[in-house]
Amino acid sequence: MHEASWVRSIYLYVMCAVSIALIGIGAVGSVVGLVHTVAPDLGHRDTLDRVGIGLANIATSVVDLVGETQGGNPEAFCRDVTESQDEFDACVEEEQSFGGGDEMTAIQDGIGEVKDELRTQIRNSSVDQMIKGILLVGVGLLLFRIHSSRTELFADGLMPRRGSPAAGAAPPTPMAREIPTDPLPPPPGAPLP
Numbered sequence: 001m002h003e004a005s006w007v008r009s010i011y012l013y014v015m016c017a018v019s020i021a022l023i024g025i026g027a028v029g030s031v032v033g034l035v036h037t038v039a040p041d042l043g044h045r046d047t048l049d050r051v052g053i054g055l056a057n058i059a060t061s062v063v064d065l066v067g068e069t070q071g072g073n074p075e076a077f078c079r080d081v082t083e084s085q086d087e088f089d090a091c092v093e094e095e096q097s098f099g100g101g102d103e104m105t106a107i108q109d110g111i112g113e114v115k116d117e118l119r120t121q122i123r124n125s126s127v128d129q130m131i132k133g134i135l136l137v138g139v140g141l142l143l144f145r146i147h148s149s150r151t152e153l154f155a156d157g158l159m160p161r162r163g164s165p166a167a168g169a170a171p172p173t174p175m176a177r178e179i180p181t182d183p184l185p186p187p188p189g190a191p192l193p
Contacts, residue, residue, distance in 0.1 A: 009151070009152075012147050012148075012150050012151045013151060013153075015143060015146075015147040016144060016147050016148050016151060016154065018143065019139075019140045019141070019142075019143035019144035019147065019148075020140065020144065021140070022136050022137070022139055022140030022143065023136070023137050023140035023141060023144070024140075025133075025136055026132075026133045026134065026135070026136025026137035026138075026139075026140060027133065027137055028133070029129055029130070029132060029133030029136065030129075030130050030133030030134050030137065031133075032126075032129065032133075033126045033127065033128075033129035033130025033131075033132075033133055034126075034130055035126075036122065036123075036125075036126035036129070037123050037126040037127055037130060040119040040120075040122040040123050040126065041053070041119070041122075043122045043123075043125070043126050044122065049118055049121075049122060052114065052118050053115065053118055056111050056114050056115045056118070059107075059111050060108065060111050063107050063108055063111065075092055077091075077095065078091035078092050078095060
């Protein structure tokens, strides 16, 4: 069975288009991966990342608020939240027994570790995306190189070479003919050849 030339031509151009699409998708993926590697807060992979970072931010604010209330005068705090003397005494005793300093620092450290772990996971995912993008660009370039040289449009490369006319173009015509001229006579007193 003889293959029609138009079938081969369509195949080659489709493969060129696919390779250009692979190069574009790979380039975009590489750039997005690079940006998310540099700034992981922009690269949440899914809803869980957003929820995790959001909860960590809220917990940090709550811990700061609790630390501020406990870092001040417990009597002033207890006057604001109690109504009777017995409640006031119980509140002051509770606030003084809680301590607050070391516990709040430990909680802040734990929240920071959660945020750091989420950012590390996002960075790792972004590096993977960047590597996949680079591989897609490489495969696209390879496919384009293989198939484009067999097409009429890209036979001479993306930019036609100088001296080789593009397919179907007329050969270049000289603009002006060179007129042969005699060399200049030797200067006076110079030896003759």
